[in-house]
Amino acid sequence: MLAIGDTVIDNFIRLEEAEVKCDENKEHCKLSMRYGTKIPFEFSVEVPAVGNAANAAVCSARLGLSSAFASAVGNDSNGEKCIKSLLKDGVISDLVEKQDNKTTNYHFVLWFESDRTILIKHEAFDYHIPSLPEPPRWIYLSSLSGHSLPYHVELAEFFAKLPDTKIAFQPGTFQINFGTKALADIYAKTEIFFCNKEEAQQILDSKDEDPKALLQGIRALGPRIVVITDDRRGAYAMDSEHAWLVPMYPDPRPPYERTGAGDAFSSTVVAALALGEPLEKALLLGPINAMSVVQKIGAQEGLLTREQMQKLLTYAPDDYRLTILE
Numbered sequence: 001m002l003a004i005g006d007t008v009i010d011n012f013i014r015l016e017e018a019e020v021k022c023d024e025n026k027e028h029c030k031l032s033m034r035y036g037t038k039i040p041f042e043f044s045v046e047v048p049a050v051g052n053a054a055n056a057a058v059c060s061a062r063l064g065l066s067s068a069f070a071s072a073v074g075n076d077s078n079g080e081k082c083i084k085s086l087l088k089d090g091v092i093s094d095l096v097e098k099q100d101n102k103t104t105n106y107h108f109v110l111w112f113e114s115d116r117t118i119l120i121k122h123e124a125f126d127y128h129i130p131s132l133p134e135p136p137r138w139i140y141l142s143s144l145s146g147h148s149l150p151y152h153v154e155l156a157e158f159f160a161k162l163p164d165t166k167i168a169f170q171p172g173t174f175q176i177n178f179g180t181k182a183l184a185d186i187y188a189k190t191e192i193f194f195c196n197k198e199e200a201q202q203i204l205d206s207k208d209e210d211p212k213a214l215l216q217g218i219r220a221l222g223p224r225i226v227v228i229t230d231d232r233r234g235a236y237a238m239d240s241e242h243a244w245l246v247p248m249y250p251d252p253r254p255p256y257e258r259t260g261a262g263d264a265f266s267s268t269v270v271a272a273l274a275l276g277e278p279l280e281k282a283l284l285l286g287p288i289n290a291m292s293v294v295q296k297i298g299a300q301e302g303l304l305t306r307e308q309m310q311k312l313l314t315y316a317p318d319d320y321r322l323t324i325l326e
Contacts, residue, residue, distance in 0.1 A: 001060040001067045001274055002136040004155070005053025005143050005172070006122060007082050007096075008105035010259070012297055014042040015112040031110060031117050047298035048078070049085035051105070052142035052170055055260055055299045056267035059289065060140075061090040063271045063306045068092035068136070072125035078104035089300070095130045102126075114255045114294075122174075127151035135162045138274045140267065141186070143172025149182060156185035166191040168270040169223070170263075176202055180221055188222035192273070194266040197230045211236040212243055212325050225279065227269065229262055236325065237283055243325040244280075249287040250317060253295065260299020265290040268309070275306070280322055281313075288312045 017039055022029040033039055049058075053069065060067035069091050073079030075098040082104060086093045108119040122145035139159070144151065152175070159167055169190040171183075176199055180187060187193075200214040201207060203221075208214060211228060215238035218226040227246075229235040235246040255261075265286040272282035288309045289302075296302035304312075 001065045001138045001140060001271065002070060003053040003057035003140040004070045005051060005141065006105060006145060007049050007051045007054040007071045007073065008107050009078050009081065010047045010050050010107050010109050010298060012045045012047065012109045012111050015110060016040050016042055018112045031112060045297055049082040050299045052172060052263050053140060055263040056140040056142065057091045058089045058300050059264060059267040059303050060271045062303050063275065065271055065274055068095055070095035070130040072097045072099050072127065074102040074104040074123065075100045076104055078106060099125055109259065111257060115258050122146065129154055129158050135165050138166050138168060138270065140168045140270055142170040144174060146174040149178055152183055152186060159189045168192050170194040170266050190223040192225040192270060193218055193223035194227045196262065197228055200228050215243055229265065239279060244283065244322040245325055246283045246287065246322060247320055249291040249320065251291055255294035257297050258294050260293045261290040263299055264293040264303060283322060284313060285309050
């Protein structure tokens with residue numbers, strides 16, 4: 001497994017005093033705090049080497065795959081923290097490039113109750129196609145900066161030279177904003193694609209609420225398998241033969257912090273496929289890791305081993321199963 005994308009240090013700031021205001025449907029929520037004053041917080045925690053692709057690399061390593069990560073960091077102390085964290089988790093970090101005069105991405109996570117608002121800033125790194133000793137069986141492509149469009153053109157050419165490598169694509173904000181025409185070759189090469197419902201509507205420029213229509217719309221862009229998450233409603237998946245509703249795995253207790261749940265779900269599905277599991281089982285393993293991640297701080301601490309997930313699947317409730325979408 002080779003994961004490609006940006007990495008970041010997340011600084012979680014646990015807020016004491018804040019207010020969440022939502023519309024009548026409990027959507028479009030806003031975090032409110034007092035302005036022009038000092039606001040106490042409970043504690044803060046730094047979590048290095050996170051981000052969609054980095055999380056996928058760690059998840060894959062923890063599930064027993066040979067996992068590498070291609071990225072860039074600044075030639076600074078935060079970059080060293082990220083590399084050391086990856087090595088600690090068993091991820092091959094040879095393809096993480098330290099760049100002079102660049103700053104390692106550092107985000108602030110305003111964490112209130114079980115959810116969070118993230119203050120982000122992406123460094124404009126100089127991206128390079130990784131030099132590989134042999135083609136990987138899978139490549140997991142995810143979030144890159146808004147300056148990375150030329151790099152995606154190079155990646156599309158690189159992927160075209162890897163006929164036996166399967167591509168998993170979980171686009172980040174900037175990749176979605178680039179549009180489907182700009183990334184058409186990457187969509188066409190993709191084996192399995194992940195996004196949430198709102199992102200699917202943005203990608204397709206559609207207000208359609210029907211999950212099956214959204215799945216079909218994304219598949220028409222090229223991906224052989226499409227998975228669309230829908231918050232607490234679970235997820236929807238479609239291949240060339242079937243479309244399913246994927247349930248959430250029941251939480252053993254209320255979620256502690258939700259960062260990384262989507263990454264855990266997506267990367268677990270891909271890792272399970274890489275390990276030879278059928279798609280139907282892979283889709284049931286994904287929510288188990290997502291459930292575990294939200295019980296911890298950050299996107300990686302709660303990631304499970306293969307044995308732990310299999311045990312939870314074995315003892316899952318009887319109604320924990322895929323449902324065919326009509």
